[in-house]
Amino acid sequence: AQTVTQSQPEMSVQEAETVTLSCTYDTSESDYYLFWYKQPPSRQMILVIRQEAYKQQNATENRFSVNFQKAAKSFSLKISDSQLGDAAMYFCANIQGAQKLVFGQGTRLTINP
């Protein structure tokens, strides 16, 4: 069975600094996708970044990048130059095929001005 674990319930960072959110997962499949979703307070879930398991290169989207370690089943999210608008719950998720997403428990990120 797929599992996703986020071991940091809460994180905080000073504005303009860099923060890394951790995620580990377990899967028996060789072909899968990993995602980080952001859920701001009282707002809907939006996709931040995605990683295909067959790609060795780490995904990057502007200030967001991942460190994908396939052998270790680790998928961390790095946010550079943190902004107040980055404050949200962040969920790591795994998917195999066009089926269900399996989410971690989430990390609440606070940005200190």
Added chain:
Amino acid sequence: DTGVSQDPRHKITKRGQNVTFRCDPISEHNRLYWYRQTLGQGPEFLTYFQNEAQLEKSRLLSDRFSAERPKGSFSTLEIQRTEQGDSAMYLCASSSPRTGGLSYEQYFGPGTRLTVT
């Protein structure tokens, strides 16, 4: 592209009543998913459809829950004889096998927050 919409956004009901939620996916998406999210937790999968066919149901989906997607477009999720434990955010998402090259990305609606008193 108007995004995924859900109605209602909030629902307060008394224990034992039936409730029905609606989800309108992105129009060209053929897959539609329902998730449940309790406070402080990640969403949990309930069920999903490809077109009008319901392809998988979670063990979380008890006999009191039923979902339909009769014409392969919008979907409804009904909860009969609601219990206080049903209080949660119910999220809908849609996807297509290929969405602009971003395989299997799911787009979420704003959710329906259910409170059972």
